[in-house]
Amino acid sequence: MTLALDLLLAGAILVVAAWTVAARDGFAACFGFVATGLLLALAWVRLGSVDVALTEAAIGAGIGGVLLLNAAARLRGQETVDPGDVARPWQARGIAALCTAVAVALAAVLLALPVPAPGLAPAAAAALPPTGLGNPVTATLMTWRALDTLLEAVVVLLAVIGVWSLAPDAAWGGRPGPQVPPAEGPLALLARVLPPIGLVIGLHIVWAGADGPGGKFQGGAILAAMWVLAWMAGLVRPPPVGSRRLVLALVAGPAVFLMVGLAGLALAGSFLALPAGFSKPVILAIEAPLTLSIATGLALLLLGPPARAA
């Protein structure tokens, strides 16, 4: 029975993914991408990786899907296809064959692994108690692979700089995103009713990440979505890109993370090392500003570059 469900899920992912690749319309492909992401999240749940499932649903399908929809909306009507750019049938077939070969080879390697598969999971679980955390995924992200997490947070910052750099000169210093008139009807109601619930759920997911599935990226995505929802309904205006508070919110997380990392050099012997016995409070001190920065960064990615002068 479980096998039948898994096969159905895997088959659905392949069909929706193939449909997304074959879709002619940009919008249709975006919706296919979101559907594929949500099905993938279910697959991660079936594999027992709830942390990855939450990230896939919130960042991959959610934020990523809206970003792609935004791009599709901006490109609508400007998509010109140069006949010279279109892959010839033999090229397309070659690409499909190579991609299939890579997928089959990966699947064969995975299936050839001994059971239980070799990995660092037992080591991570064994080293968990000194960190004061209950979730080995969070412990890995915040202690043993903290450099990766720091760079992920910086990547969000770099992406915001990349989006802002698309602003026309005249609009620089203005508020990000197009101007939105106040909405009436259902959107205005949802934008008033949902944010209190979303704030609680988002912060809960960040907080729960210490001992269970969750974390700052997943929770931050929900917080960002609440801000964007209120913006879409015309209830709030984002601050101008030059605003001191906005920039502070953006860099607070990576900056605190870097400072703690440098302090680790002096106190614990290496960059990003946490002082023994104080892991939990230090991790909380990093995660709070990091959540703020990630949520702000993701929301600014969705809003887009400043479109009009300050």
Add this chain to the structure above:
Amino acid sequence: MSVLADGFTLLCVGAGLVFLLAGTVGLLRFPDAASRLHALTKADGLGLGLIVLGLLPQAAGLLGALKLMAIWGLVLLAGATVGPMIARHATGGSGR
């Protein structure tokens, strides 16, 4: 007691699936946007509600049951918001 609870779950989830199937068939077969939305939002809301109702006896404690109810409530809220917005857009409005 557990047999009774399992029977209740099977009955409600089964009924919920029927409504979800009906909603999907309606989405694919109905002629215009308004009726397709009608089929989707109403039948899916009811279908999900029945599935949540059926899963309540299987939930881990009161908190788990409340979480299931909250999920249903949030989906209803989203459906009730997005449905009218798409309908306004389809009838030539701005969707807002």
